[in-house]
Amino acid sequence: MDDLLRNELPYRTLRHNIRFAHIDGGASHIRASSRQVGDHLRDGHFDIVYVDGEHGYPGVLRDLQISMRVLADGGVLCGDDLEIQAHQLPEGFLAAHRDALDAVIPGTTTGFHPGVTAAVGELFGPIEEHGGFWSVRRDGDSFVPANCPPTKVTLPDHVPERLHPYFNQHLAERLTSSSV
Numbered sequence: 334m335d336d337l338l339r340n341e342l343p344y345r346t347l348r349h350n351i352r353f354a355h356i357d358g359g360a361s362h363i364r365a366s367s368r369q370v371g372d373h374l375r376d377g378h379f380d381i382v383y384v385d386g387e388h389g390y391p392g393v394l395r396d397l398q399i400s401m402r403v404l405a406d407g408g409v410l411c412g413d414d415l416e417i418q419a420h421q422l423p424e425g426f427l428a429a430h431r432d433a434l435d436a437v438i439p440g441t442t443t444g445f446h447p448g449v450t451a452a453v454g455e456l457f458g459p460i461e462e463h464g465g466f467w468s469v470r471r472d473g474d475s476f477v478p479a480n481c482p483p484t485k486v487t488l489p490d491h492v493p494e495r496l497h498p499y500f501n502q503h504l505a506e507r508l509t510s511s512s513v
């Protein structure tokens with residue numbers, strides 16, 4: 334991913350996708366670290382915040398705190414990389430691995446992101462999660478289940494038909510399990 338970032342491919346792909354997605358009203362973006370822009374985003378302004386940036390515990394915690402502040406009442410805060418939740422791990426395991434970027438779920442060969450698991454668990458406790466995708470809804474000063482089951486996933490129109498089987502298989506593999 335670092336190599337790709339150096340040759341600008343992800344940024345060019347983002348701009349390509351925005352152009353072909355035909356989003357009503359257009360789409361704007363800020364190319365900067367959340368460390369640089371977080372303080373400048375308006376409180377309670379955003380209906381959806383999707384977090385998929387840093388994976389280290391302090392970075393995830395900071396991004397979630399920014400997200401909670403800028404989310405509008407009734408809005409949904411969500412993200413991915415929550416392969417397992419804090420309450421599902423053996424006592425003491427997360428505390429011992431919290432500062433690692435990757436770890437393996439005890440008794441399995443499945444990797445997970447301890448920073449995401451720890452920060453999400455600390456701020457929200459057990460939450461709705463489907464195949465690593467998680468969500469909460471802001472309800473005043475509380476965060477409640479967003480009720481976003483992945484019952485129907487439709488691919489954006491700009492994804493070419495020949496790629497649909499690839500995406501559908503990828504999503505089917507990830508979204509077979511769910512837990513709350």
Ligand SMILES: C[S@@+](CC[C@H](N)C(=O)[O-])C[C@H]1O[C@@H](n2cnc3c(N)ncnc32)[C@H](O)[C@@H]1O
Pocket residue numbers: 338343365366367368385386387392
């Ligand atoms: C796991 S990738 C996800 C990329 C994209 N959401 C996707 O699914 O293809 C994380 C991305 O967040 C960027 N990133 C990491 N820390 C960040 C930060 N503090 N602020 C903004 N972006 C960050 C990385 O450069 C990388 O491009």
